[in-house]
Amino acid sequence: MSDYGRPLEFGYFLVPEAEAPLVELARRADALGLDLIGVQDHPYQRRYVDTWTLLSVIAARTERIRVFPDVASLPLRQPAVLAKSAASLDLLSGGRVELGLGAGAFWDAIEAYGGPRRAPKEALGALEEAITVIRAIWSGERNQRFDGEHYRLKGAQAGPAPAHPIGxxxxxxxxxxxxxxxRVADGWLPSSSWATPEVLPELSARLDDAAREAGREPGELRRVYNVNGTITGGSxxxxxxxxxxxxxEELADLALGYGIDGFVFWxxxxxxxxxxxFAERVVPEVRRQVALERGA
Structure with missing residues (x-):
């Protein structure tokens, strides 16, 4: 493991509960100077508002913070239309959109909403195809064609292109x-619930090895870590x-020893x-400590 020296970014993980003050919390995160807002995507949850609608409202009601689905439920988000939505919001927000993607989970709920039930191999194949489709739509070029097992483009007229290279x-x-x-992504979105410090080295090594085999530098990939926990006043x-x-101490160690360059607080x-x-006391001190260590 190593520190790839990338600038640190900090964000807030917003659970889209319909009764929560969602826009107020997003505006507070923006005012506090955080970089990112991630929103989980579970359309089948009856108490949740739709993630993409919420991201659009947040982008309209904030000034500088970037937004992304953390992560989009691909089986319920047709990739060409998802690409169009992301590019549109990126244009309308002045380049403040990134795209988190997942292969799918909670298959009973996905199927209940009319989505496909996919075995692990199928879900991974669909994810790879979706990335190809999304980037084709972002290209803005005419007559896009793709013939995959799960997704197809038949002379699609791509565009408009996003305002910036969406990750x-x-x-x-x-x-x-x-x-x-x-091999193909711009970044990795692990979560502390399953990517604990005990397993992070192994997971990151697999990521690095695949990047090198594809002729990429491991430091090219963003590593944005969803950190789920509580800041307490006690022990x-x-x-x-x-x-x-x-x-x-823990976040600085994750940045310097595990290559993490983004932290989304849940x-x-x-x-x-x-x-x-988090924004007023943890973030500035993590930035300071990491800068000191890097300078040394």
């Missing part, structure tokens, strides 16, 4: 999925559960208070 970040963990990410309760000082507890603590 495709994959929320994946299996060996073959990590190989795909290292440590374990990884990502403790006082500000513990959070600073707090437990009272959201406004946790968000403020």
């Amino acid at each position: 495709i970040w994959l929320g994946v963990r299996g060996p073959k999925a990590l190989a795909l990410a290292g 440590s309760g374990g990884f990502l559960n403790g006082p500000v000082e513990q959070w600073v 707090p437990e507890g009272e959201q406004q208070a946790q968000l403020t603590l």
